[in-house]
Amino acid sequence: MHALDSRETWNDADLLAALRRIFGYTSFRPQQRDIIRGILDGRDSLSIMPTGGGKSLCFQLPAALRDGVCVVISPLISLMKDQVDAACANGLRAAALNSSLDAAGRGAVHAALREGALDLLYISPERLNVPGFWDTLAALPLAFFAIDEAHCISQWGHDFRPDYLALSGLVERFPGCPVAAFTATATPEVERDILQRLGLRDPLLIRSSFDRPNLFYHVQPKENVHAQLTAFLERHAGESGIVYRSTRKKVEETAAFLQKKGFRAGCYHAGLGDAERARAQEAFRRDECPLMVATVAFGMGIDKPDVRFVAHLDLPKNLESYYQETGRAGRDGDPAHCLLLYSPADMAQLLYFARQSEDEDQRAVAERQAYAMLDYADRNECRRKTLLAYFGEAYQAPCGGCDVCTGEIREEDYTIEAQKALSAMVRSGCRFGRVLIMDILMGADSRRIRETGFHSLPTYGVGKDRSRRFWRYLIDALLRHGLAATEGEDYPVLRVTEAGWETLRGKNPFRALRIVETRAKRTREKTAADPGSADESLFQRLREERRRLAEAAQVPPYVIFHDRALREMAARKPASPEELLDVPGVGEKKLRQYGEAFLAAIAAHVSETDVSAATPDPVSAASA
Structure with missing residues (x-):
């Protein structure tokens, strides 16, 4: 087991070489290098990074470099599955231990642990309450603990989970093992609560900007909800997105409406059976059903990077929830659109539920959060500035990425x-x-x-x-x-x-x-929908090849490659393994596993295009 004061020499060149070899990237995103260095130096840490900021890489890379196994505490089985699939696709040795496994599956994971054959072990916080599991961990050569969605430990957070409170015992039980906590949403109050409950020792605190510059925030008063939604979806034809509704009944009504209109729309809420929810989520992950209508039960388990829009047809209960839910869009860094519809009835409902709490302090907090949510929707001020201010971050408007700053609404x-x-x-x-x-x-x-x-x-x-x-x-x-x-x-x-x-x-x-409708709005949406200089026909061909490979491997398409990597391939048209390896997101394992198939698809497209260009047009030839 690594001691907290152990030191290993990892210079920048070493880290970049590992990043390139495993993940296929040549540079770190903001804050990633500092977080990784802290873990490698054996320090406790709390990292607050926006969704899409690359949190998983911050513990997966040091897990590959440190001796022992990194134990990742993750809140949902579906989220574990996505991350295990993605880690294995990059050549890491990863597995999950959860209730979805049968006895043979659990035995195989325990055997791999005993043999030192895992870099990453994903567990849920509930696993810590299984009799004897603390002893199982104590017998392992541990590299460090990584706590994902750490805001779940705070009663002030929007996703408080009582089972996360068991994590308060990590530091005491494993005094020589560093703990790295991660979350995408934490107000200063929640941040203090996380640090106190986990008991982190002289922690490295990384607080990145909450700004998601690729997201466009758009707010409208409700008029005809389904008509407004239909108009919005027509501008995002063929794209993947989530439509949030506040109740199960509204989810079912909206899903039925969209299905009748010919949209491939799924339905997800807590009232459905486990198997039905799992089927809906899997269809969404695999692009079989690109549109999901859901309550907030469809939340943390979504690791799909190419969600191009999130539409809230009812006012969320607070800005923290709204930020978390809109954060499901654009995780790959490409442009995405966030629509919010609201009405006085929504506000009345929020206040009604806020006032149901018997605890006076919690009631006051809930009321304050409800008014802050309405203030966001109903003010003639930069949406991004208002949203970031809620998390204690100053922002200099105009942002150019919301309806207020682009002139689409006015007072x-x-x-x-x-x-x-x-x-x-x-x-x-x-x-x-x-x-x-x-x-x-x-x-x-x-x-x-x-x-x-x-x-x-x-x-x-x-x-x-x-x-x-x-x-x-x-x-x-x-x-x-x-x-x-x-x-x-x-x-x-x-x-x-x-x-x-x-x-x-x-x-x-x-x-x-x-x-007000403006020309700027239509121009912006057209630009956002077609970023880069990729060959669109080649991009679609590569997406089809990715779909075929994903079906064969029984994984979501984005585990093979993100859209961004495919767009880079479609723009660069690499002709050799060395050139393909230069595409961001193509690591050595993925090159070995998928390189031949994608190079063949690119070569076939180039050849067909060259033949087409060399063949004279019959009409032009005749006139000549």
């Missing part, structure tokens, strides 16, 4: 329109819902209007110059900003608040965000 003065809507509420006695208020404003000639006599009100028809869609949006904005409120559950009616009376009397102007 407008709606004082006159607000006064018209508020006046319609007051003059109708604050006894009716939004449908009748919109009828009054639009001057509708309906039986209900005639029966109530509202066609004679001074406000009747004052909003004819605007669409019904506009008045629905404006009333929602009045509710979000607290100028109006609803009363009653079965038949909610609109009433004017004190703030609304101030606006009605002309003492307070009213401004709200308004969506």
